Every structure is written in C-alpha cells, then in structure tokens.
Amino acid sequence: MNTEERNFATDAIREQYARTEYREHSVPLYLTSSFVFDDAEQARAMFADEISGNIYSRYSNPNTSEFIAKMCLLEGTEDGVPTASGMAAMFSSMIALLKMGDHVLACRSVFGSTHQILNTIFPKFGISHTYADISEPETWESKIQPNTKMIFVETPSNPALDIIDLEWLGKLANKHKLILNVDNCFATPYLQNPAKYGAHIVTHSATKFIDGQGRVIGGVILGTKELIKEIRFFTRHTGPTMSPFNAWVLSKSLETLAVRMDRHCENAMKLATYLETNPDVARVKYPFLPSHPQHALAKKQMRLGGGLVTFEIKGGLDQGRKFLNSLKMISHTPNLGDTRTIAIHPASTTHSKLSDDERAQVGIMPGLIRIAVGLEDVKDIIKDIEQAIESSRN
Structure with a gap:
C-alpha cells in the first residue's frame, strides 16, 4: 500500500527501519556509540557527506533515524533532528538559525523555560525579542522589525490554552520572509499539523504525549531540508543528542499515539x-x-x-x-x-x-x-x- 493512501494510525505503526538479517518483527535497540567502516575510502566519503550512513551515535543511529522518519511522516515535514529533551529542541531550533543582532517575535503565552531563553539567555548572544498577544492579532505585523528573523509560537499555549490562527500566521511569515517556528507539543501531530499551514519548523517535547507514559526525556525538531541542515550541523557539534534507547521507546510510543x-x-x-x-x-x-x-x-x-x-x-x-x-x-x-x-x-x-x-x-x-x-x-x-x-x- 502506498503511504499516501494510509491513515495516521497505520503510518505510526507501520513505518519502520529496515529489518536486519535476523528478520525481527519489532525494531531492535542499537546500543552502540559508533559504527564500523568497510574501508578507509568509505570512512572518508561518510565524513565528507558524499554517502550516507551511521558513523557515531551523536550524529545518527538506526533508532533515532526511525523515530525521525516516523515524526516527519506524521507531521508532513521533509526532515528532522532528535534532541535529548524538549527544551534542547526549543533552544536548538532557534539558536541554530539566529545570530547576533537578530530579533524574534514570540507569542507572550509560552512555557516558563522558553521565557527564560528569550528573556535571560538570548540577550547574552545579542538576540532580542518582542512579545505579541494572541488576543490582539492585529498588532503582530506592527511588531515586526527590520532585523526580525523568526516568529515563535505555541498553540495551544502553555498553560493558558490560547489558540493561534496558524493559517494567518503562515501567511504573515511568508509575506515578511520570516521563519515560522511552532511548538506543537500540546496538540501532537495527531491533532494538528502546523507545516500544513506554512510553519517552517515544528518542535516537540517528546517527553509529553509522544512518550505518553512518563518514562523518558526527549525532543524533536522537524522542518524543511534547508533549515534542518543548519540545525543538524549545530546539534551534531554541540551534542544535545537523544539516546538510542529513548528513541526506541518514543518510536514504539507513536504506535499508540x-x-x-x-x-x-x-x-x-x-x-x-x-x-x-x-x-x-x-x-x-x-x-x-x-x-x-x-x-x-x-x-x-x-x-x-x-x-x-x-x-x-x-x-x-x-x-x-x-x-x-x-x-x-x-x-x-x-x-x-x-x-x-x-x-x-x-x-x-x-x-x-x-x-x-x-x-x-x-x-x-x-x-x-x-x-x-x-x-x-x-x-x-x-x-x-x-x-x-x-x-x-x-
């Protein structure tokens, strides 16, 4: 069956990493820190990004790759990066794409730690922000500055459960050529798909509903290939890496989402x-x-x-x-x-x-x-x- 003909629950269950020679029904755990090269030329080519493959579990691992493949399929995005926690996803999805002098337009109603990133941490990097109120959408465009690079929102918001019009926001971001970054943690990809409305980046604390049983910590950043390439470079070299075990748990959890x-x-x-x-x-x-x-x-x-x-x-x-x-x-x-x-x-x-x-x-x-x-x-x-x-x- 073509994946375009399948429903959400089927995709969440049937999207799997390739079976090994052992013909396992459920994907095994790959608890290894590194992977062996066939020869020196393969090693060179992999490090040069000329061919794909697993090198080191800080870069990629079959378990994290399967989890990302599922999340991209369910959210309707091109690519993604797993992270060690939800806040690692929020921070990495912003800092990897911003530089000194950039400005972020954010909805006022966001998670407490996200407030700390915007108010306390970003000023150390020379990144400013302005808050906009969900109840006053007519004011958002006037808050966009010449150096605005990104719009960051939660919907539903934490904890006020305010709702932002994603279609309107997608058009606003497109008009001003801004990156639209949506925290979709409360809705999950089952209830809402921000990329369908123009979001360039979709973030999750996978610790929450994606795991669903209070067992592991994890985050995920999903989006366009172009933006994820920049974010992957950042996470690969700074190390907010999701463990293979947590990825395995989260991938299995998606089957019951x-x-x-x-x-x-x-x-x-x-x-x-x-x-x-x-x-x-x-x-x-x-x-x-x-x-x-x-x-x-x-x-x-x-x-x-x-x-x-x-x-x-x-x-x-x-x-x-x-x-x-x-x-x-x-x-x-x-x-x-x-x-x-x-x-x-x-x-x-x-x-x-x-x-x-x-x-x-x-x-x-x-x-x-x-x-x-x-x-x-x-x-x-x-x-x-x-x-x-x-x-x-x-």
Whole structure:
C-alpha cells in the first residue's frame, strides 16, 4: 500500500527501519556509540557527506533515524533532528538559525523555560525579542522589525490554552520572509499539523504525549531540508543528542499515539464540561468548549481539543493550594501527557520565575490549576477533583 493512501494510525505503526538479517518483527535497540567502516575510502566519503550512513551515535543511529522518519511522516515535514529533551529542541531550533543582532517575535503565552531563553539567555548572544498577544492579532505585523528573523509560537499555549490562527500566521511569515517556528507539543501531530499551514519548523517535547507514559526525556525538531541542515550541523557539534534507547521507546510510543489521544481528549472534554457546572470554579478553559474564546478556530485547525484543561478556583491561591493537597488519586508533578492524570499550579511552579504582571498578561491567575487529563476512567478523575474542591473550601 502506498503511504499516501494510509491513515495516521497505520503510518505510526507501520513505518519502520529496515529489518536486519535476523528478520525481527519489532525494531531492535542499537546500543552502540559508533559504527564500523568497510574501508578507509568509505570512512572518508561518510565524513565528507558524499554517502550516507551511521558513523557515531551523536550524529545518527538506526533508532533515532526511525523515530525521525516516523515524526516527519506524521507531521508532513521533509526532515528532522532528535534532541535529548524538549527544551534542547526549543533552544536548538532557534539558536541554530539566529545570530547576533537578530530579533524574534514570540507569542507572550509560552512555557516558563522558553521565557527564560528569550528573556535571560538570548540577550547574552545579542538576540532580542518582542512579545505579541494572541488576543490582539492585529498588532503582530506592527511588531515586526527590520532585523526580525523568526516568529515563535505555541498553540495551544502553555498553560493558558490560547489558540493561534496558524493559517494567518503562515501567511504573515511568508509575506515578511520570516521563519515560522511552532511548538506543537500540546496538540501532537495527531491533532494538528502546523507545516500544513506554512510553519517552517515544528518542535516537540517528546517527553509529553509522544512518550505518553512518563518514562523518558526527549525532543524533536522537524522542518524543511534547508533549515534542518543548519540545525543538524549545530546539534551534531554541540551534542544535545537523544539516546538510542529513548528513541526506541518514543518510536514504539507513536504506535499508540492516536488511540491514546482519542481517550485523552474524550476525558478532557468530559472533565471541562463538568467543571463549568461546579460553583467553586470561576473559569474553565478548554479549546473545544463553546465558551473558549477561540473555539471556532480550534475546531478549524485541530482534530480534537487536546488533553489539557485549566480552571480557576474562586478562592484564589489559598484554595488552589488546598485543592492540590486534597487530591487523593491525581498526581502532583510538573510533567504532562502521561497515562495518569496530573495537576499543577503554574503560578508557583512552571511559571514562578515570571512577575505577577507577566503572569497576569498571559492569563495565569493565582488560583489557576492545570490538569493534564490521563487515561483513567473519567468518572474517577471527576470524583477526585470534586472531593478535592469540596475539601479546599475548609
């Protein structure tokens, strides 16, 4: 069957590295630091990039190559690079393509560590940035400067779950000849494909939904051959390398991504609907709820609403902390995308390095709780949240 005729779930399962002479059904682990050359001429030709092949696992490995091939197929991109972590992917996807004097236009609502890259680390390299608000798309073009090189966004954003119009953004980037870099971690390639709308680079923390079981750390950068060539040069010589074992785990995890995301999204929608009826909840945000400000846009560019729900408890910071301390089943940990439901308080953890004003600007109120909805029976998820809200009143 031609791969163009196959569906997402089939591609995620059937795209595999070539079998060895042992005829294995599942791709084996290649736990080796280097690979042997047939002769001196082959070694010379490989190092000169005249022929392809594995040289050293910091450069490539059959396990990382299979993982990248799958991700490119699922995201609809030409090439990709695996990294040791999601933040290695975010940083490498930017620093490899930027130089001193360049400017980045970024959406204000991004992950806390991405804020640190833009605000604290990039100034050391002479790279500046300007934030733009998702709620004010009419202001974005005016923020583009003569030295702007890249637009960086998250959609849905972390943790506000704001949605950016990727089609509009792709046209804006193309008009000004800018690199559009989209963090697609929350949606995964199953729910959304930014490259279809004009994104040149798509990044992921593979630690999250791609792994899906809280086992390994990893990241991935996907995009056009031209840009990935530059990024590969950077990662090859600076070493944010994904291990073969983690690549093997992540490639196997992709085989269940579709069925897992269906369940994550189904549970999240039911939880969000319940939370809107709870009198202790001031506000609920979930992309596929009709009450979401960008509900129509989310329905247009996403297959389903994702596995994250945020809500604000009326009692603010104090009741929020009591709520977290009252949970009995749901985990309290900074990860997300796990089989197990996870709760976190962004203002005091993932975005604690931001000022009160900076948090307010991206919708992170003192009582905001982020729920990464897992695969448990949704009745048990709701029951635990309900009893924790009741306990937090006291």
